[in-house]
Amino acid sequence: MRRLTLGEVSQHKTAQSCWVIIGSTVYDVTKFLPDHPGGSRSILRFAGKDATTEFEGIHPPGTLEETLHESAKVGTVESVGGEDTPGDRTDMEETAKLAPETPEDMLNIADIEDHASRTLSNKAWAYYASASDDMRTKIYNNTIFHLVLFRPRIFRDITVVDTTAHMLGFKTSLPLFVSPAALARLAHPDGEKAIARACGKHGIVQMISNNASLRYADIVSAAVSSKQPFAFQLYIQNERARSEKQLREVVKAGCKAVVLTLDAPTPGKREMDERVARQETRAAGHVEVNEALSASSGRGKVTEGGVGRALFQGTAGDLVWDDLIWLRKQLPDDIKIVLKGLQTVEDVILATQQFDKTNGKPLVDAVLLSNHGGRALEGAPPPLLVLQELRMYAPEVFQKLEVYIDGGIRRGTDVVKALCLGATQVGIGRPALMALAGGFGEAGVSRVIQILREEIETAMRLLGALTLDQLGPQYVNTRQLDAILGPSPQQAAAPRLHFSAKL
Known part of the structure; x- marks a missing residue:
């Protein structure tokens, strides 16, 4: 040449x-x-x-x-x-002149985010931190946790606390997983591989983004053992053949679950990005x-x-419930299906009613309550509120499928509050991406998990709960949260009254 x-x-x-x-x-x-x-x-x-x-x-x-x-x-x-x-200087050039900070210097998730804001490129920070419109939904995802207060119990031996959890039949060391988060290599050259290694060493599940900056097979090659489970996030494409090819590839690479994302059928207006x-x-x-x-x-x-908008090119906007039948046909029977982005009690109930007509088995194994981290519809309900609505209006769904939430998790106490209200697992997205920044890589992600582990264990000890099974609504005061609950499915379905303008 x-x-x-x-x-x-x-x-x-x-x-x-x-x-x-x-x-x-x-x-x-x-x-x-x-x-x-x-x-x-x-x-x-x-x-x-x-x-x-x-x-x-x-x-x-x-x-x-x-x-x-x-x-x-x-x-x-x-x-x-x-x-x-x-x-502009590249991320790698910025890394070379990084201040001498280490992951151990980070005491909480806020420290991780502050470090990322100072070491990421403008482009990477804008993509990771951005949310729709005025970003109020993103903020509310977190601040709503403040409305839930704990009810600690005393005179209990809290010497040993067990955080062992389960997810889709797999044992995890924490009720914590990494939600699908795109373009990790904007923060570190190892990208999603670094997240995979950290998740494997800590015994938690990584949901790999449809828009990861590495191929699925490359990411799972970083697993710390052959038994480490991974899930794959799917955005169904207008060209179904492309999605079918994707699914064949991730199944071949050992995928254990497919997370069908439904909370962003079209991109929100991310003005920072x-x-x-x-x-x-x-x-x-x-x-x-x-x-x-x-x-x-x-x-x-x-x-x-x-x-963010570029990543949505080609994403199908015409999905309906019957598309679950198509998805199930693409997958072996042992691969689970998770629906991500449910935001109402009605849709969760509908998810429990989807069955494979050929064998009578449920089509949905779990739901992830999520509003896309506040990056889709501004004004969408925070996942914690939807979780409480489920507990109040449709508690039977917790017996039919696993319920997860993500969005706004910044403390171990946030995780514990969600577990008390019925969540099986709680996801983090942005913290895992931002933990990669400034050269931290795998060590940064590991530090995030360690911080949350310590905070979860401390909260459980101070509550007087020794295992996750013991956590429940008896440990929380939700009076402030209940005051803003939405309508029950029956109320929402009731016909509207029309009043004449005439006296």
């Missing part, structure tokens, strides 16, 4: 001739621009430049070989970076690029959607 200079590459920065550098190889991606799932704008921002960090943070290894023909390789460059390559994307477009600094972006948008001005 030809040996090129950075100056030669920088001349190809338009939609008519677009070259990018990935690694030390120069690719001509002009023909690929219209077909890029995230839109041509995502590539044109790096036209004539080095796109290595951006590309590797989002795409699994092997993506180039699968997507581009060999003829797209133009040549190689001797060096990348320096004064000839404008732009979108704002950074717009800033990056402006920072490109080339008139040719900005003109090309305008042309590719089909309108008079550029419309940036951010990383």
